[in-house]
Amino acid sequence: SGNPKAILIFTAFFPQFIQQDAYWQSFATLGAIFLLLEVVAITVYAFIGSRLSGLMRNARALKRVNRISGSMMMAFGVMLAFARRPA
DSSP, rough: OOOOHHHHIIIGGGGOOOGGHHHHHHHHHHHHHHHHHHHHHHHHHHHHHHHHHHTSSSSSHHHHHHHHHHHHHHHHHHHHOOOOOOO
């Protein structure tokens, strides 16, 4: 199976910006830009993860992160419960 985000980008989003007279060139350019941005995003995630790994070894810090993330999830759940849905 493939990456749903990449499939969506390449099939639904890119065709809007492809020039018909230079189809393969514009498709390759957009694809290269997308892949470059993906590499940057993955690198940033890896850097943040490596920096946080030391923090996660500390029991107090891990407990604090768990409390903050759990509180945020509960807050978003409450906001979602009270959100008005369009008719």
